[in-house]
Amino acid sequence: MAQPIIDIQSITKRFGDLTVLDNLSFQVQPGEKLALIGPSGSGKTTILRILMTLETLTSGHILIEGEQLWHMEKGGELVDADEAHLHKMREKIGMVFQHFNLFPHKTVLENITLAPRLTLGVPAREAEQRAMELLDMVGLADKKDDKPASLSGGQKQRVAIARALALEPKIMLFDEVTSALDPELVDEVLSVMRQLGEETDMTMLLVTHEMGFARDFADRVLFFDHGHIIESGPPEQIFTNPEEERTQSFLRKVLSAGKRKAEKQAAVL
Amino acid sequence: MQQWLGYLELILDGAVLTVQLTVLGCALALFMAFVAGLARMSKFRILRILATTYIEFFRGTSIFVQLFWAYFVLPLAGIPVSPFIAGVLALGLNVGAYGAEVVRGAVQSIDKGQKEAGLALNLTPWQRMRHIILPQAVVVMLPTFGNNAIELLKGTAVVSLISLADMTFQSQVVRAQTGSTAMPFLTILVLYFAIAMVISTTVRTLEKRLSDGLDVTK
Ligand SMILES: Nc1ncnc2c1ncn2[C@@H]1O[C@H](COP(=O)(O)OP(=O)(O)OP(=O)(O)O)[C@@H](O)[C@H]1O
Ligand SMILES: [Mg+2]
Numbered sequence: 001m002a003q004p005i006i007d008i009q010s011i012t013k014r015f016g017d018l019t020v021l022d023n024l025s026f027q028v029q030p031g032e033k034l035a036l037i038g039p040s041g042s043g044k045t046t047i048l049r050i051l052m053t054l055e056t057l058t059s060g061h062i063l064i065e066g067e068q069l070w071h072m073e074k075g076g077e078l079v080d081a082d083e084a085h086l087h088k089m090r091e092k093i094g095m096v097f098q099h100f101n102l103f104p105h106k107t108v109l110e111n112i113t114l115a116p117r118l119t120l121g122v123p124a125r126e127a128e129q130r131a132m133e134l135l136d137m138v139g140l141a142d143k144k145d146d147k148p149a150s151l152s153g154g155q156k157q158r159v160a161i162a163r164a165l166a167l168e169p170k171i172m173l174f175d176e177v178t179s180a181l182d183p184e185l186v187d188e189v190l191s192v193m194r195q196l197g198e199e200t201d202m203t204m205l206l207v208t209h210e211m212g213f214a215r216d217f218a219d220r221v222l223f224f225d226h227g228h229i230i231e232s233g234p235p236e237q238i239f240t241n242p243e244e245e246r247t248q249s250f251l252r253k254v255l256s257a258g259k260r261k262a263e264k265q266a267a268v269l
Numbered sequence: 270m271q272q273w274l275g276y277l278e279l280i281l282d283g284a285v286l287t288v289q290l291t292v293l294g295c296a297l298a299l300f301m302a303f304v305a306g307l308a309r310m311s312k313f314r315i316l317r318i319l320a321t322t323y324i325e326f327f328r329g330t331s332i333f334v335q336l337f338w339a340y341f342v343l344p345l346a347g348i349p350v351s352p353f354i355a356g357v358l359a360l361g362l363n364v365g366a367y368g369a370e371v372v373r374g375a376v377q378s379i380d381k382g383q384k385e386a387g388l389a390l391n392l393t394p395w396q397r398m399r400h401i402i403l404p405q406a407v408v409v410m411l412p413t414f415g416n417n418a419i420e421l422l423k424g425t426a427v428v429s430l431i432s433l434a435d436m437t438f439q440s441q442v443v444r445a446q447t448g449s450t451a452m453p454f455l456t457i458l459v460l461y462f463a464i465a466m467v468i469s470t471t472v473r474t475l476e477k478r479l480s481d482g483l484d485v486t487k
Binding site: 052053054087090091093094095097099101102103104105114115118119147149163164167 | 380382383385386388389390391392393396400401404405479481483
């Protein structure tokens with residue numbers, strides 16, 4: 001097998017006395033679409049935030065394309081990474097947030113061009129051209145001069161995806177990117193992600209409660225609980241034939257909750 | 270009547286000085302507010318200590334004392350200051366200390382997700398501050414800054430204590446010369462109010478222009 005693009009080596013994360021990730025290890029292959037599922041509070045978001053360097057590690061190591069993320073070599077020893085090292089490593093990683101976090105004082109176009117101009121030094125014209133291509137891709141070219149406040153949730157999230165793509169990261173992290181959306185807006189965002197999966201060889205990690213999407217999108221599913229991987233495998237196996245009792249009971253719960261939600265919606269419509 | 274016009278001119282001369290003090294004092298206060306407010310949140314301890322000392326000192330002592338220090342004590346230390354400079358210094362440093370807390374509060378009020386989105390886009394801390402946080406925080410600061418500017422305007426009257434001929438000083442002169450209290454004091458009442466109106470209207474216009482797309486009610 002090729003060198004993994006993400007190699008997580010026995011990482012532990014504590015918030016005070018609370019151990020959120022407990023000696024966790026897993027690898028992600030280049031181009032892989034990996035879905036992380038698990039009950040609320042199991043540490044899924046924390047994993048993505050540590051990869052995005054929004055949260056520090058308590059212990060352990062993470063390699064991105066074979067290079068230490070949170071550490072660096074200094075005089076033959078591994079020491080904590082400094083800001084310059086983190087800056088360099090972050091170039092490979094992008095993230096889309098549950099609550100979009102668009103910049104409200106900037107137009108849609110400016111939201112997308114800001115980072116390429118500032119971090120990569122791309123000239124304004126070129127950055128705008130590229131941004132328009134991305135807006136075309138997410139179907140929002142006509143909104144380029146609007147402020148985020150005038151967009152629907154689904155449109156905001158599509159802009160946020162375009163914004164992250166503008167830096168051309170090799171790895172994209174998606175943290176429950178549809179859970180803040182009204183149900184009828186979920187599909188437009190998922191279809192953009194599906195398109196990304198088909199048209200690029202980007203590595204994608206997604207935390208999701210959309211089991212249907214995880215099932216037909218992901219190459220592999222990791223089921224987490226209490227900071228441990230309980231079960232990992234291709235979606236067909238995890239969803240139709242889970243080996244672990246905990247996976248089974250989790251899936252029973254979310255699937256029946258999903259069904260109830262769907263029925264309720266149907267009743268409303 | 271001719272005579273009244275002459276006295277009015279005297280007061281208007283004072284008004285010019287009051288406006289100059291206000292404008293320059295506000296400029297200094299604004300500068301200090303940002304420098305000290307941002308330094309207060311710096312990751313460098315020494316900057317935080319310096320900023321906190323400045324803020325606590327100028328908020329904790331009265332503007333009279335600060336003015337006297339600027340005017341009488343600085344020259345003793347070999348720094349010659351004109352009454353006008355002393356006035357601008359005292360007003361600007363005093364109001365700047367209050368402004369620094371406004372800057373800090375506004376910056377901290379911006380949703381944490383904004384900073385995180387900036388970090389995920391690999392912006393440097395300064396780029397995040399400059400392009401993401403401050404443009405939004407300024408809108409939060411503006412109303413309080415407007416109040417601070419009006420406070421500063423009112424504070425300019427203390428400079429008459431070091432015999433600067435501002436509006437208040439001139440009205441005392443006119444009162445002494447004419448024996449009339451109502452005319453000079455009514456005049457400056459109207460003038461102070463008019464200047465304050467100009468300040469608040471300016472701030473409100475700015476606020477409207479800058480808050481486009483922002484949820485300022487949050
Ligand atoms: N900054 C923090 N300080 C303290 N505790 C935290 C912090 N961030 C997360 N936690 C705790 O860590 C645990 C894991 O949180 P995390 O957000 O990773 O869970 P999750 O699997 O994403 O859950 P959900 O499905 O609800 O989003 C939770 O118990 C949470 O309360
Ligand atoms: Mg989460």
